[in-house]
Amino acid sequence: MSQHSPPPESAFGALAIKWSGPALTALGFLTAAAIALTPAAGRSTLMWWILSSALAPERMLPLVGLGVALALVDRRYSLGALALFGGGLAVGFFRKDWLLSVLEAIPRATSHHFLTGPISTVIVGVALVLPATRLRSWFLLIAATVAGSMQAIAIEVSDPSLHDVAIPLAGVVVGFWIVVAISLTVRSFWRTWFPIPARILGSWLIAIGLLYGGAALIPKQKSAFPPPPESAPNIIPFPGPDRLPPELQPQDRPGARVPPDGPQQP
Amino acid sequence: MLPHSAAAHITSTGSGGFGSGFAHPLTGPDHFLAMFAVGLWGAQMGGRPVWTLPVTFPLIMVAGGAAGMFGLPLPSVEVGIALSILALGLAITSAWHPAEWIALCLIAVFAVCHGYAHGAELPFAADPADYIIGFVLATGLIHVFGIGVGLTLNKPLGGRLARGLGALIGLGGVYFLVTALSAA
Numbered sequence: 318m319s320q321h322s323p324p325p326e327s328a329f330g331a332l333a334i335k336w337s338g339p340a341l342t343a344l345g346f347l348t349a350a351a352i353a354l355t356p357a358a359g360r361s362t363l364m365w366w367i368l369s370s371a372l373a374p375e376r377m378l379p380l381v382g383l384g385v386a387l388a389l390v391d392r393r394y395s396l397g398a399l400a401l402f403g404g405g406l407a408v409g410f411f412r413k414d415w416l417l418s419v420l421e422a423i424p425r426a427t428s429h430h431f432l433t434g435p436i437s438t439v440i441v442g443v444a445l446v447l448p449a450t451r452l453r454s455w456f457l458l459i460a461a462t463v464a465g466s467m468q469a470i471a472i473e474v475s476d477p478s479l480h481d482v483a484i485p486l487a488g489v490v491v492g493f494w495i496v497v498a499i500s501l502t503v504r505s506f507w508r509t510w511f512p513i514p515a516r517i518l519g520s521w522l523i524a525i526g527l528l529y530g531g532a533a534l535i536p537k538q539k540s541a542f543p544p545p546p547e548s549a550p551n552i553i554p555f556p557g558p559d560r561l562p563p564e565l566q567p568q569d570r571p572g573a574r575v576p577p578d579g580p581q582q583p
Numbered sequence: 584m585l586p587h588s589a590a591a592h593i594t595s596t597g598s599g600g601f602g603s604g605f606a607h608p609l610t611g612p613d614h615f616l617a618m619f620a621v622g623l624w625g626a627q628m629g630g631r632p633v634w635t636l637p638v639t640f641p642l643i644m645v646a647g648g649a650a651g652m653f654g655l656p657l658p659s660v661e662v663g664i665a666l667s668i669l670a671l672g673l674a675i676t677s678a679w680h681p682a683e684w685i686a687l688c689l690i691a692v693f694a695v696c697h698g699y700a701h702g703a704e705l706p707f708a709a710d711p712a713d714y715i716i717g718f719v720l721a722t723g724l725i726h727v728f729g730i731g732v733g734l735t736l737n738k739p740l741g742g743r744l745a746r747g748l749g750a751l752i753g754l755g756g757v758y759f760l761v762t763a764l765s766a767a
Contacts, residue, residue, distance in 0.1 A: 374712070378716060517638055521720065524645050524648075528645055528648045528701075528702070529716075531645075531652050531702075535705075
């Protein structure tokens with residue numbers, strides 16, 4: 318055996334690390350597909366919540382971006398950011414009232430999940446767009462904390478059960494699964510040109526966050542009236558008694574015109 | 584005397600959720616041509632513009648989108664969109680390689696027009712979040728498609744294929760300009 322060839326254990330370990338991301342991704346997709354294929358009548362509240370809230374595009378997008386951003390920085394910063402994402406989740410769950418009081422100062426935030434989606438989408442987008450310097454690494458730590466706390470708030474305000482521990486637990490698991498699976502997959506198949514699409518993705522996230530935040534701040538301008546018909550119907554004014562045809566003229570009215578052949582008998 | 588029941592729903596404007604937003608740039612030929620041309624032009628220029636153009640476009644599009652959402656007046660948006668297609672087509676046809684900041688400024692002006700058109704519809708959308716996610720993703724994918732086509736067509740025949748495609752885009756711009764001017 319050559320001196321440079323790795324021992325079998327480390328080769329297996331490297332293989333396991335390389336394919337852990339795609340394996341996690343595949344496992345998540347299979348779980349989501351199994352839940353989605355369950356007949357609606359047989360779905361529990363938890364299954365319904367995972368499909369409609371935890372896996373909603375608005376909730377997943379910042380987590381996908383965070384996963385990509387974690388793959389762009391040094392492994393130490395990546396692990397630190399992942400830990401801070403967990404810390405942010407804890408802050409969101411245990412200091413919920415304080416966070417909500419801060420967020421409710423934003424107009425119309427209360428009716429849009431306290432704008433948790435736009436805030437985390439924009440901050441993760443900025444982390445992706447920043448140039449590949451130490452600035453991005455440090456900013457990512459902040460972005461991960463904010464994204465974690467926003468994720469926790471979104472879980473809390475969308476929890477239909479209000480008391481079932483399984484829902485926040487599932488939200489945390491889904492959140493970590495998305496971030497870790499994406500990050501490991503991108504790292505496994507790393508190419509030197511990856512930072513370019515990552516920055517393009519970051520610009521999309523910023524645009525989505527700002528537009529969604531802006532749309533949430535503006536009330537719907539459409540009133541709930543049906544639009545007018547495309548062609549106006551031919552409206553014929555109801556004729557007065559003098560313009561009625563002879564057969565419809567009231568017989569007892571003074572001056573009523575009687576047909577020449579007299580009133581018709583039934 | 585019956586109500587116009589088929590059109591009595593609030594979502595009858597066509598702005599729904601993710602699918603509606605995703606389909607909007609793909610099914611609107613004016614938006615599609617402009618986004619495609621941005622990617623194609625960036626790839627034709629090469630270097631940093633390959634990614635700076637598609638990164639700048641959605642970021643500036645937000646400004647136009649905000650103007651549309653808040654109902655700020657921006658006259659002749661359709662003419663601006665048509666002009667953007669025409670200008671991008673001419674730039675590709677002539678293989679114009681301006682300084683990066685000039686290209687970015689041009690793209691910014693075009694992005695405001697496109698963003699305004701999208702932004703004006705957003706407050707009416709049944710699900711603005713999913714609608715936005717859909718149309719921004721579709722816009723970005725058209726950029727990436729344009730970059731891919733541009734990088735592929737840059738080499739054969741000395742880039743004449745890309746320039747020919749630019750001429751077709753420019754003709755599309757002329758058509759949209761005539762349509763917009765006649766409707767104005």
